[in-house]
Every structure is written in C-alpha cells, then in structure tokens.
Amino acid sequence: MWKSMFYKEWIKIRLVFWLSVIVGVGVTLAMYMIIRSELADTPVNHYLWKIMNRDFVFFTLFKFLPLGIGLLIGLAQFIPEMTEKRIKLTLHLPINEEKAGLQMVAFGVMSLTIIFSLMFLVFIGIGRYYFPYEIIRVAAITVAPWFMSGFAAFFIAGMVAIEPIWKYRIAYLVIGGLFIKMFFILWKAGSYIYANGFFLILVVLFSISILFSIYRFRKGEM
Amino acid sequence: MAAAIIILSNVIPTIYRTLFKVPGQYPSIYYSLLKDEFFTSTYDYELSIQTIKNSKGEVIPEDEFHKACPIENSFFLIKKGEFPDSISGMKIDVEKFRPESDYASIRSSFMSMPSYRLFPLMDSKTALRFPHDVCRIGKKRVEFILAETNKVDEEKSEIFTRIFNNENFNYPAKLMAGIPTVMKPYDNGWFITDSKDLFYHMKMENGKPYLKKIETPEGFKVKYVSPSTIESRSIHAYVISEENKLYILSSLDYGLIELPVYDYNPEKHYSLMFRKTPYFTKVDFSSFNQRKIYVLDRNYKLLNKFEKENKPYSELSVGKAFATLFPFNLRFGENHHSYIKFVFNGYNNFSWIVASVIFVLLNVFFIIRKKRRFKNNILDLVLIAATGIFGFIAVNLFPNKEY
Amino acid sequence: MENIVECRNLTHYYGNKMVYEDLNFNIKKGSILGLLGKNGTGKTTTINILNGYLTPRSGECIILGENSKNLSPYVKSQIGYLIENHVQYAFMNIYQIEKFYSGFYPNWKREAYYDLMAKLKVTPKQKISTMSCGQRSQVALGLILAQDPELLVLDDFTMGLDPGYRRLFIDYLRNYAKAEGKTVFTTSHIIQDMERLIDECIVFDYNKVLVYMPVKEFMSTFKQFNFEVTNPDVEFEKGGLVENYEKIDSTIELYTYSRANEVESYLASLGIAYSNFREVPMTLEDAFIGLTGKY
Structure with missing residues (x-):
C-alpha cells in the first residue's frame, strides 16, 4: 500500500524533484566555479585567512536553497491534495488516516534526503579539493541548520496546506516562520555546533505536525 | 506541540524584551593618578553635551578634569601648552607614552x-x-x-x-x-x-x-x-x-x-x-548592572x-513582570556568546505560578464554553500549569484529538 | 432486511446555523437511496458525516456495523466514494490512477475499469485534469466499479453532466447495483432522470426533512391539483392537507398527499369558489419542485 502511496506522491513531485536536483547540485557547482574564479584573482592563502579570520563564509550562495527546495516539495505534494479537497480521497483510502498522512510526509522526507545528500556530497567533495579538512568541517556544521530548515519548511508547508481553517493556517504560518528564523539567527561559521542536535529534535517533533491538520480536517472544521 | 512551546518560549520573551527595553547607561570612567579619584563622564548624544562628575557626584568644569587626568587628556593639554612635566614626582616624557601604553x-x-x-x-x-x-x-x-x-x-x-x-x-x-x-x-x-x-x-x-x-x-x-x-x-x-x-x-x-x-x-x-599606561594599569569590567x-x-x-x-533585571518592575508572565524562556546563547546554544532559563522564583493559575482557569473556561470533556483535557491543563502562557497558546493552537 | 447504513438522531450546526436536527434514516442492503434537496440543504454535510470527514454535533451513523467517526480500513474499502464534481487525482492519467488504486484493494477488478475506459475517447496518457466533466465522471465511476464495494456513496454525481452522460451514468449504475446487489446512497439537486435510479428518497428542505419514503409510494400518493379561483387573494394554510401551493394569476397549483375528493371537500369547507378542478400528472422532478417550492 505504501508503494501505491509513494507512486502517487512521486507523480506529484517528480518534476519539482528533478528541478530541485538540478538547481541544488547546479548552484553548488556554480558556487565552486565562482570560488575558482575568485582564487584566480586572490592568492589562496589570503582567501583562506578571509575564511578563517574574518568570518567569511564562502558558501552563502547555498544559504536559502534547501529552504526553497523543502518548501517547493511540500507545496508540490500538498497543494494538489487541497485543491478541490482531494485529501478526502486520500483519507478515504482503506488505511488508517494518520498512517496515510505520515506516509505522504515520509515520502517527502525521503525525497528531500536524496536531494540534500546529493547537494551535500557535491559540496563536501569539491570543497575538500580546495580547502583543508577543518574548513570543510566547520562549513558542514554551518550548512547543517540550513538543510534542516529545508525539512522544517516542508513540514510547515504540509501543515499549512492541509489545515482547513484560515485562522489556524495563519497561526501555523507565524509559528512556522518563527521556527525557520531560528535556523538563520547567527551565521558565523560553525556557531551552530552545539545547537544542531537540539534543532534536529525540534524538526523531528515538527514532522508529525501534519496530523493536527488532518485531525481537524476530519472533524469537519472548514 | 512541544516544538511550539519551545519556539514560543523564545519568541514571546524576545518580543517582550524588545518592547520593554531597559536603556543601558555606559558612562566613561577615568582615574586620576594625581588626585587618586575617579571621574565619570557621560555624553548626551541628543544635546551633544559632555557632563563630568567627580567622585562626590559634583559636576566639574572640563578644564579641571583635563588637569586631573593629564594622561587621558594629553591631546587637549598639549594643545593648550598646559601639559605637566611630572606626575606624582615621576618625570613625564610624552615620547615614552606610546610604547608603554596598551589596550586590550x-x-x-x-x-x-x-x-x-x-x-x-x-x-x-x-x-x-x-x-x-x-x-x-x-x-x-x-x-x-x-x-x-x-x-x-x-x-x-x-x-x-x-x-x-x-x-x-x-x-x-x-x-x-x-x-x-x-x-x-x-x-x-x-x-x-x-x-x-x-x-x-x-x-x-x-x-x-x-x-x-x-x-x-x-x-x-x-x-x-x-x-x-x-x-x-x-x-x-x-x-x-x-x-x-x-x-x-x-x-x-x-x-x-x-x-x-x-x-x-x-x-x-x-x-x-x-x-595600560606607563604609570598604572586599569582593569575594567562590566555586566548588565x-x-x-x-x-x-x-x-x-x-x-x-x-x-x-544598579538593580539587576529581576528586581526592576519590567523584570518582575517578565518573571511572572513567563515561567521560563529560551535563548539561543548565553549572554554574549558566539555559539548558538539552547539555554533555558526560568523557574527562578514562584511568581510565575500566579500567571499559570490564571491561564489554567482561562483554559478551564474555554473547555466549559466549548462543552469539551475535562477527562480529555487534563494533560493540557497540566501542560499549561507547567509552562504558563506558552502552553496556553500551544494547547489552543493544537487541540486534542477528541471524539 | 439488513441495514447497511443506520443514521440515528443526527444533528448538526455550522456555528449557530442549524443544518438539521434528529435526522434518522436507514439504507437497506441492495437498495438505492436518493437524498434530494436544493443547494445548501445539507446533502454534502450528510455525506461528510457518513464518510467520517465531519463529526456531527450529536447523533451517529453506523455503516457496515461501524461508527462513521472511526471507520476501519476494511469498512472504508467496502465504501465506494464519488466526490462532488467527480474529483479525482487529476494530476494522473487513467493508467496511473488505476495503478495507484489497485494497490489498495485486494479484490481490485481491473477489467471493470478498463471496460468502461475503452468506451471513452481518451488516450491512456491523457491527464484527468484535461478531460471533460463527463469523461471524468466515467473515470470516477470506473474506479468505483473496480473497487467493487458493498456500498456506493455518490455525492451529486449528476452535476455538470450533459443529458447523455447523465442517462448513461444512471442506467449503468442501476444495472450494476441491481445485478450485483450493491447498496447505493446518492445525493442530487438535479432530480431529472432520478426516478430511473432510486428506490427510496429523502427530500431535504432547509432545516427539515420533507419526505422519507420509497419513490413509488411518494409518486403515487403525492399529487398536484390545479383549479381556478375567482378571488385571486385567496391564501391557504400549509401543514395540514396542503403541503405546498403556487399561485399563477388565478390558477392554483395545490400539492397534497390527499385524494381529489378530500381536497374538494377541504376547499368547500373553506368556502372557496373554484372551477376547472383537475389532477395533473407529475414526474419526480415536478413533485420535488412542488414540494420544495420554486425558490
């Protein structure tokens, strides 16, 4: 049954999925192209010190990309469910409603994991070619919350889309927005090292938030 | 819901702190080796006026201050040709100033x-x-x-x-x-x-x-x-x-x-x-108050x-209200750290209980009005009692499953 | 006979606006029940309660032995559900949608679906969103036939269909239901052709149920009498003998469950002078309009 569910979700997002892969990996590659051209003008050691001592973050191009991808996948998955209240069809399927909702979320999480892993691998792989291990380690710590913001955006998009009542939709949007903001408070390289674990827990807590909206939909508050 | 409480415990107190900001005062404090006395200089940016007070709190003219602290005011004194030859019996050589001066x-x-x-x-x-x-x-x-x-x-x-x-x-x-x-x-x-x-x-x-x-x-x-x-x-x-x-x-x-x-x-x-000056070293540190x-x-x-x-924040009226309204709060870092950390603070005194009781009663009122069953909402009420305003908002945003 | 659906004392409000109070009805196994009413009388509300998308203020619906608030996956698999406007996953094509649904139902009857699809002039790769309303209704119907459920719940399936498709849909459905012994619950605000389909009907008006009886009984007992009156200002009291009436100049159209002689003696007892008294034959649609009024 989850196979069928994933099939449906895949039909919905496949365009957006490939687009995200292309844009995500493309931007990562483009970022290193820019760095390469910058390195042609500045000596590498100067570039390194800019990174190390002036809090220069060489991967800013990256910053909101996972957020955008998460949002896009979320919208691609949940807007078709909400137009004409198609979620009724999904909830009518002969499986538990909550399971149905979570299966859709699980599929989105899987897709995002694939896209983000690809981006991350390219990011780390090429980065290691140019820079010492320490620089890349800090870079990975710094981009981790950005990737997490992508997952958070996905969950929030789902929750807001499925939510039947406008009042709650706005409330969720506000809470969600404030939550997303947390991932971007400070972006000194490496400053999230002690917070990433906690953020991960929060994101996991958020992952089931769609159930609240499904629950209210089923109670018939519209 | 837990996530919402955590987020709210950061956001609402932050809004509160921004709304009721306590203006900080940061006067410059000078030490006069000649008089063994501290002078306080405050600058009013709106009026562009510098006010200098001695250790007794009396306002003194600028000239007197310049003479009392010749090292810090050497610029003015040299311009006026009033720079002293010696301080406390030590000969002063303006040239030797700089090499022995340091700041960290x-x-x-x-x-x-x-x-x-x-x-x-x-x-x-x-x-x-x-x-x-x-x-x-x-x-x-x-x-x-x-x-x-x-x-x-x-x-x-x-x-x-x-x-x-x-x-x-x-x-x-x-x-x-x-x-x-x-x-x-x-x-x-x-x-x-x-x-x-x-x-x-x-x-x-x-x-x-x-x-x-x-x-x-x-x-x-x-x-x-x-x-x-x-x-x-x-x-x-x-x-x-x-x-x-x-x-x-x-x-x-x-x-x-x-x-x-x-x-x-x-x-x-x-x-x-x-x-550090050639004559003395000043160690200066400050906290919020x-x-x-x-x-x-x-x-x-x-x-x-x-x-x-000064009075610490928790003893100011805004601080007291803060402690009452918010049983705890979340900050993304201890005071002035460069790391993002989750720092929970709170439950310091018992004033928050008042607000929690009010919010619990308010929620009881909601339950009665919406004709919900108490049995299903006990957990919510416990949550509100423990987390006050944050729990109250979260519970009402994410209602319980109730059939 | 066994009841597939039993609704007891259903009461629902939207805010303070009452939809209905104490609605009771049963659907017997193998019968076709039509819920007829104008727009906004609570037809979809009833369907939503039946499918568990809405918790009523009070009362309950028992479907195949389970409360509709908490339907098990098995019972849901035994309910075929056609949403208003034939809403389906429009981003799929007819091949994809069949593949999707077949994964959920162990007794999936693929042939039933493709037999119907073969009659449609659509390409297998055509997305449902690009199809006409009639074609979409056939896709939705085909999926339900393949699902082969015990109970079919159809929400206003006639909406947007041209007469040909409507007739096709109704005839196909009735033949199928009767041949397979399926139970059908359908709502409609278009009454035309409905008597070809339904066995029993419930007629909703705002806030109340006007009729709940077999269609045959309704058609044979509910009558329309026309007559001319000399005094055009005459008014009748509703609720007793007179269910409803319309006045066109001096002609009165009177709707009643009473027989001709009862009506005539009623008129006489009121002292109303009339002429040209006659019974007018009605279709279900005429009866529906007569009962609920034109407005």
Missing part, C-alpha cells in the same frame, strides 16, 4: 567562539606578511598545509613536529591564541595549550621553529589568552585562568603575574578591558577601586 578588550563571547583550529604562523623576524600555508596542531603532529595545493608541506611539518616532540607536547593543541593579521606592529607568534593544559609560546624565526614552555602555578589552566602588541614588548599577553583569575604574562622570563582582581566572572561580566574598575600600580598592586551597581 576581551568580550566573553571571544572565549567560546567557533574556531577553525587552523592558524597562519608568520615569521617574527622578517617583514610582516601572510605565509603561504596554514598551521594545524593535529592529533599526532604539527602540520603546515600549503594553501595553493591543499597539501601538507612535509618538510616544514617535520621540523616543527620534532621541536614539539622534544618539549613533550601533548597533541593536539587545545587553545590557540595569536593575532592573525598583518595590521600589527610586530609578530609574536602564537600562545597554545596542549591537551594536558600545558602552556606554550610558539613562534617562527627566520623559518626556524621556536617553542617555549611557560612555567605555570600548580593546577593552572588557561581559559583565554589575549596577546599584546605593546610597542615596548614588555608583556606577552593578558591571560585569564580557568578559575577566572587575571594574569599578565610578562616578557621578562615569561613570568606570570597574578593581578589582585578576584571577582571577574566572564559568565556575568561580558566585557573586560585592560588599559555592574561596573567594576581596579587601578593597579606599575607593580600591579592595587591602587584604587571603583564600583557601581
């Missing part, structure tokens, strides 16, 4: 700052310029990584590692303090501690390694080092120990001189300043002390 500002945030654990080691004997490599004191050896190729310079690494091994350095390095810029009068290498908290000074001179183990008192651990670039080169660095004691690392035999300052606490005092200044003589013995304390 240490913010608590510097002590816990993300670090790349790589640093540029310049040559202290040649002209200041960036090296072509970065240094890493890794798990087994010292390594220099050539920036251009991103490869280890084996030869140079080997030379340095040998010196480190000779000094029985315990890899890897824990703390690395230096001034990684060419905008300084001279290079003095890096101060490092090893994994067993032994303290070293590392330099490169004409391409040769230099490593000096610094003798420290028993049980001494370095918390922070602020290297000095004093022109006379009389001191190496300002050092803060793990026990928050302050030291000056003298360049004379690497002597570690303990300063008679015992109540500095970087968790509280987010700002610490050293101001406290300002302390210790003036030390040339041998770092206490000369005078200044202390000012």
Whole structure:
C-alpha cells in the first residue's frame, strides 16, 4: 500500500524533484566555479585567512536553497491534495488516516534526503579539493541548520496546506516562520555546533505536525 | 506541540524584551593618578553635551578634569601648552607614552567562539606578511598545509613536529591564541595549550621553529589568552585562568603575574578591558548592572577601586513582570556568546505560578464554553500549569484529538 | 432486511446555523437511496458525516456495523466514494490512477475499469485534469466499479453532466447495483432522470426533512391539483392537507398527499369558489419542485 502511496506522491513531485536536483547540485557547482574564479584573482592563502579570520563564509550562495527546495516539495505534494479537497480521497483510502498522512510526509522526507545528500556530497567533495579538512568541517556544521530548515519548511508547508481553517493556517504560518528564523539567527561559521542536535529534535517533533491538520480536517472544521 | 512551546518560549520573551527595553547607561570612567579619584563622564548624544562628575557626584568644569587626568587628556593639554612635566614626582616624557601604553578588550563571547583550529604562523623576524600555508596542531603532529595545493608541506611539518616532540607536547593543541593579521606592529607568534593544559609560546624565526614552555602555578589552566602588541614588548599577553583569575604574562622570563582582581566572572561580566599606561594599569569590567574598575600600580598592586551597581533585571518592575508572565524562556546563547546554544532559563522564583493559575482557569473556561470533556483535557491543563502562557497558546493552537 | 447504513438522531450546526436536527434514516442492503434537496440543504454535510470527514454535533451513523467517526480500513474499502464534481487525482492519467488504486484493494477488478475506459475517447496518457466533466465522471465511476464495494456513496454525481452522460451514468449504475446487489446512497439537486435510479428518497428542505419514503409510494400518493379561483387573494394554510401551493394569476397549483375528493371537500369547507378542478400528472422532478417550492 505504501508503494501505491509513494507512486502517487512521486507523480506529484517528480518534476519539482528533478528541478530541485538540478538547481541544488547546479548552484553548488556554480558556487565552486565562482570560488575558482575568485582564487584566480586572490592568492589562496589570503582567501583562506578571509575564511578563517574574518568570518567569511564562502558558501552563502547555498544559504536559502534547501529552504526553497523543502518548501517547493511540500507545496508540490500538498497543494494538489487541497485543491478541490482531494485529501478526502486520500483519507478515504482503506488505511488508517494518520498512517496515510505520515506516509505522504515520509515520502517527502525521503525525497528531500536524496536531494540534500546529493547537494551535500557535491559540496563536501569539491570543497575538500580546495580547502583543508577543518574548513570543510566547520562549513558542514554551518550548512547543517540550513538543510534542516529545508525539512522544517516542508513540514510547515504540509501543515499549512492541509489545515482547513484560515485562522489556524495563519497561526501555523507565524509559528512556522518563527521556527525557520531560528535556523538563520547567527551565521558565523560553525556557531551552530552545539545547537544542531537540539534543532534536529525540534524538526523531528515538527514532522508529525501534519496530523493536527488532518485531525481537524476530519472533524469537519472548514 | 512541544516544538511550539519551545519556539514560543523564545519568541514571546524576545518580543517582550524588545518592547520593554531597559536603556543601558555606559558612562566613561577615568582615574586620576594625581588626585587618586575617579571621574565619570557621560555624553548626551541628543544635546551633544559632555557632563563630568567627580567622585562626590559634583559636576566639574572640563578644564579641571583635563588637569586631573593629564594622561587621558594629553591631546587637549598639549594643545593648550598646559601639559605637566611630572606626575606624582615621576618625570613625564610624552615620547615614552606610546610604547608603554596598551589596550586590550576581551568580550566573553571571544572565549567560546567557533574556531577553525587552523592558524597562519608568520615569521617574527622578517617583514610582516601572510605565509603561504596554514598551521594545524593535529592529533599526532604539527602540520603546515600549503594553501595553493591543499597539501601538507612535509618538510616544514617535520621540523616543527620534532621541536614539539622534544618539549613533550601533548597533541593536539587545545587553545590557540595569536593575532592573525598583518595590521600589527610586530609578530609574536602564537600562545597554545596542549591537551594536558600545558602552556606554550610558539613562534617562527627566520623559518626556524621556536617553542617555549611557560612555567605555570600548580593546577593552572588557561581559559583565554589575549596577546599584546605593546610597542615596548614588555608583556606577552593578558591571560585569564580557568578559575577566572587575571594574569599578565610578562616578557621578562615569561613570568606570570597574578593581578589582585578576584571577582571577574566572564559568565556575568561580558566585557573586560585592560588599559595600560606607563604609570598604572586599569582593569575594567562590566555586566548588565555592574561596573567594576581596579587601578593597579606599575607593580600591579592595587591602587584604587571603583564600583557601581544598579538593580539587576529581576528586581526592576519590567523584570518582575517578565518573571511572572513567563515561567521560563529560551535563548539561543548565553549572554554574549558566539555559539548558538539552547539555554533555558526560568523557574527562578514562584511568581510565575500566579500567571499559570490564571491561564489554567482561562483554559478551564474555554473547555466549559466549548462543552469539551475535562477527562480529555487534563494533560493540557497540566501542560499549561507547567509552562504558563506558552502552553496556553500551544494547547489552543493544537487541540486534542477528541471524539 | 439488513441495514447497511443506520443514521440515528443526527444533528448538526455550522456555528449557530442549524443544518438539521434528529435526522434518522436507514439504507437497506441492495437498495438505492436518493437524498434530494436544493443547494445548501445539507446533502454534502450528510455525506461528510457518513464518510467520517465531519463529526456531527450529536447523533451517529453506523455503516457496515461501524461508527462513521472511526471507520476501519476494511469498512472504508467496502465504501465506494464519488466526490462532488467527480474529483479525482487529476494530476494522473487513467493508467496511473488505476495503478495507484489497485494497490489498495485486494479484490481490485481491473477489467471493470478498463471496460468502461475503452468506451471513452481518451488516450491512456491523457491527464484527468484535461478531460471533460463527463469523461471524468466515467473515470470516477470506473474506479468505483473496480473497487467493487458493498456500498456506493455518490455525492451529486449528476452535476455538470450533459443529458447523455447523465442517462448513461444512471442506467449503468442501476444495472450494476441491481445485478450485483450493491447498496447505493446518492445525493442530487438535479432530480431529472432520478426516478430511473432510486428506490427510496429523502427530500431535504432547509432545516427539515420533507419526505422519507420509497419513490413509488411518494409518486403515487403525492399529487398536484390545479383549479381556478375567482378571488385571486385567496391564501391557504400549509401543514395540514396542503403541503405546498403556487399561485399563477388565478390558477392554483395545490400539492397534497390527499385524494381529489378530500381536497374538494377541504376547499368547500373553506368556502372557496373554484372551477376547472383537475389532477395533473407529475414526474419526480415536478413533485420535488412542488414540494420544495420554486425558490
């Protein structure tokens, strides 16, 4: 049954999925192209010190990309469910409603994991070619919350889309927005090292938030 | 729901703090060696007026202040030709001022700052310029990584590692303090501690390694080092120990001189300043509501002390309301740290219970009005009782499943 | 006979606006029940309650032995549900949608679906969103036939269908239901052709149920009498003998469950002078309009 569910979700997002892969990996590659051209003008050691001592973050191009991808996948998955209240069809399927909702979320999480892993691998792989291990380690710590913001955006998009009542939709949007903001408070390289674990827990807590909206939909508050 | 409570516990208090901001006052405090007295100077930015008060709180004219603190006001006095020849019997040579003057500002945030654990080691004997490599004191050896190729310079690494091994350095390095810029009068290498908290000074001179183990008192651990670039080169660095004691690392035999300052606490005092003149050293630190200044003589013995304390936030009415309204709050970092951390604060006194009871009653009212069953909402009520306003909002945003 | 659906004392409000109070009805196994009413009388509300998308203020619906608030996956698999406007996953094509649904139902009857699809002039790769309303209704119907459920719940399936498709849909459905012994619950605000389909009907008006009886009984007992009156200002009291009436100039159209002689003696007892008294034959649609009024 989850196979069928994933099939449906895949039909919905496949365009957006490939687009995200292309844009995500493309931007990562483009970022290193820019760095390469910058390195042609500045000596590498100067570039390194800019990174190390002036809090220069060489991967800013990256910053909101996972957020955008998460949002896009979320919208691609949940807007078709909400137009004409198609979620009724999904909830009518002969499986538990909550399971149905979570299966859709699980599929989105899987897709995002694939896209983000690809981006991350390219990011780390090429980065290691140019820079010492320490620089890349800090870079990975710094981009981790950005990737997490992508997952958070996905969950929030789902929750807001499925939510039947406008009042709650706005409330969720506000809470969600404030939550997303947390991932971007400070972006000194490496400053999230002690917070990433906690953020991960929060994101996991958020992952089931769609159930609240499904629950209210089923109670018939519209 | 838990996530919502956590988010709200950050957001609402932040809004509150922004709305009811307590304006901070940061007067400049001057020490007059001549009168052994502190002067307070406040500047009103709106009126562009400087008001100077003496230690009795009397407003004094600018001239009197300039004469009392000739060192800090040398600019004005020299212009007017009123600069004294001597202070307290010591002859003053304006030319010797600068080399023996130094200034260091240490913010608590510097002590816990993300670090790349790589640093540029310049040559202290040649002209200041960036090296072509970065240094890493890794798990087994010292390594220099050539920036251009991103490869280890084996030869140079080997030379340095040998010196480190000779000094029985315990890899890897824990703390690395230096001034990684060419905008300084001279290079003095890096101060490092090893994994067993032994303290070293590392330099490169004409391409040769230099490593000096610094003798420290028993049980001494370095918390922070602020290297000095004093022109006379009389001191190496300002050092803060793990026990928050302050030291000056003298360049004379690497002597570690303990300063008679015992109540500095970087968790509280987010700002610490050293101001050194040929005649005295001023140690100045402040917290949200406290300002302390210790003036030390040339041998770092206490000369005078200044202390000012305002009411702490929790005793101001906004602070009291804060504690009542919010049982706890979440901040993304301790005061002035450079890391994002989840810091929960609260449940300090019992005033929050009042607000929690009100919110519980309000929710009971909601339950009755919506004709819900109490049995299904007990958990919600417990949550509100424990988390007050945050729980109240969260519970009403995410209603329970109820059939 | 066994009841597939039993609704007891259903009461629902939207805010303070009452939809209905104490609605009771049963659907017997193998019968076709039509819920007829104008727009906004609570037809979809009832369907939503039946499918568990809405918790009624009070009362309950028992479907195949389970409360509709908490339907098990098995019972849901035994309910074929056609949403208003034939809403389906429009981003799929007819091949994809079959593949999707077949994964959920162990007794999936693929042939039933493709037999119906073969009659449609659509390409297999055509997305449902690009199809006409009639074609979409056939896709939705085909999926339900393949699902082969015990109970079919159809929400206003006639909406947007042209007469040909409507007739096709109704005939196909009735033949199928009767041949397979399926139970059908359908709502509609278009009554035309409905008597070809349904066995029993419930007629909703705002806030109340006007009729709940077999269609045959309704058609044979509910009558329309026309007559001319000399005094055009005459008014009748509703609720007793007179269910409803319309006045066109001096002609009165009177709707009643009473027989001709009862009506005539009623008129006489009121002292109303009339002429040209006659019974007018009605279709279900005429009866529906007569009962609920034109407005």
